[in-house]
Amino acid sequence: MSQTSRPLVIAGREMRSRLLLGTGGFPSLELLAEAIAASGCELVTVALRRVDPSARGSLMDVVADAGVELLPNTAGCMTARDAVITAGLAREAFATDWIKLEVIGDEDTLLPDAPELLRAAEELVDDGFVVLPYTTDDPVLARRLADIGCAAVMPLGSPIGSGMGIRNPYNIALIREAVDVPVVLDAGIGTASDAALAMELGCDAVMAASAIARAQDPVAMAKAMRAAVEAGLLARGAGRIPRRTYATPSTPEVGLPDFGESAARVS
Amino acid sequence: MILVNGAGSDVQAGETVLAALTRLGLDAQARGVAVAVDGEVVPRAAWETFSLEGDARVEVLSAMQGG
DSSP states (O other): OOTTTTEETTTTTTSOOOEEOOTTTOOOOOHHHHHHHHOOSSEEEEEEEEEEETTOOOOOEEEEEEEOOEEOOOOOSSSSHHHHHHHHHHHHHHOOEEEOOOOBBTTTTBBOOOOHHHHHHHHHHHOEEEEEEEEOOOOOHHHHHTTTOOOOEEESSSSSTTOOOOHHHHHHHHHHOOSSOBBEESSSOOHHHHHHHHHHOOOSSESHHHHHHHHSSSHHHHHHHHHHHHHHHHHHHOOOOOOOSSOOOOOOTTOOOOOOOOOOOOO | OOEEEEEEOOOOOOHHHHHHHHTTTOOOTTTTEEEETTTTEEOGGTTTTBBOOTTTTTEEEEEEEEO
16 A cells, blocks of 8 residues: 555544644634635544633534544643543543643743653553643653553644744654654644655654644645645655765766867857 | 632532533533533533532533644
């Protein structure tokens, strides 16, 4: 089977799309619905917050109408305890064992808190959750998360919502080598080329949220991300040429004609 | 006083989780809703029977757009 027709498999669930979409930041539910369709994604993240009785429209309806699966997250949690409770609530609310585990250690950078993340992941795996942890681009931490039974790892390219792309591509490639579970590049994607690079580095999928939701035209950006993820996967499978300092001619030198001594320039 | 989503409420000790939900305009069938009381998840099946202490802290959560 060719590289691109091979489905993404996480915890036994097959998905044709290798793009995951965050639902946060869209100006309206209508735009979110259009972006979901344009992205071709099959899995979207949602958060849990206090019920707002005045909220207009239903995110649940949008997701149900789009025919995509929910991946609840623990966004905003800063301790393992809060994340574990939130995961339990998400299981109740959405009838899914899947959880995108976020345990944040710093409010300015929203970088993961590694010890709390590991603790929460271990507890949730033991409790039967399918855990997809948002992690730093540290190959050792990624391996530890995979070793304790996480279904995938989701390393950041750069801080959430920063649009800074993949700041340490070498680490992302090392993470791909370090774990046997799917690697989903999460956070930092700014535009389509970042998503393509993630796939070229060996990631199995890309998660995009702000890059699509906050683009001037979210639906067009959703299409671009879809194409970029497919292009990156194809390029990865095709095998890129090595980088060289000097030129390598693409036209053979054999058969070059000899025009004799150089003639005076025509003025 | 019983706090529901951080605010004081007229829910009385001995009333159930479901009673707190109805104050928010929700019912037992509400989709995408989950409840915690004092940091513990209350499964949907227990909403009608779980009775609240006088100082209970009830969190009623639902889906919101998020990363």
